[in-house]
Amino acid sequence: MLQPPHQPLQVAAVPSQRAPAREDEGGPWHAEAVCRRDEAGLFFAPSKEPTAARLAREEAAKRVCARCPVMVECREHALLQPEPYGVWGGLTAAERRVVLARRRRREVELRKAAATEPIAQAG
Ligand code: SF4
Numbered sequence: 001m002l003q004p005p006h007q008p009l010q011v012a013a014v015p016s017q018r019a020p021a022r023e024d025e026g027g028p029w030h031a032e033a034v035c036r037r038d039e040a041g042l043f044f045a046p047s048k049e050p051t052a053a054r055l056a057r058e059e060a061a062k063r064v065c066a067r068c069p070v071m072v073e074c075r076e077h078a079l080l081q082p083e084p085y086g087v088w089g090g091l092t093a094a095e096r097r098v099v100l101a102r103r104r105r106r107e108v109e110l111r112k113a114a115a116t117e118p119i120a121q122a123g
Contacts, residue, residue, distance in 0.1 A: 029073035034064055044086040058092050065090035079103075 030036070035043060042061040045054055065071050065087065075089025078096055085093055 029070045029077070032068075032070045033074065034068040035061075038064075042087070058087055061087035062090050 040060075042057055042064060045057070049057070065074070068074065068090075071089050073089075075091060077083070078088030078091065079100060082096060082100060083093070088096070091099065
């Protein structure tokens with residue numbers, strides 16, 4: 001089984017299925033993950049983490065993500081799974097929920113628009 005890009009340390013509620021479900025054609029994207037040796041435990045919340053500490057930790061994790069060469073792949077992975085916990089691709093779990101909600105709304109709007117378009121006449 002593939003190893004996740006970053007290993008949770010001192011985690012509260014991190015699911016066991018942390019390995020990405022897909023690989024890119026050129027190899028697993030997480031092989032290039034900057035956070036592979038996250039010894040500071042930046043990416044997942046320890047239990048009962050105070051809000052100020054969480055915000056500071058998440059910002060630190062996002063700074064790591066900002067210099068990661070696979071940020072886009074990581075983010076899409078976390079959105080597609082979806083990954084319910086931790087910082088992935090520079091987004092917190094709450095931020096990913098917002099992105100997913102926007103995508104769902106956009107899909108609904110596109111479907112509605114497609115349903116109301118006049119059917120093109122052949123020939
Ligand atoms: S974008 Fe962030 S969470 Fe994703 S692999 Fe890179 S450093 Fe890790």
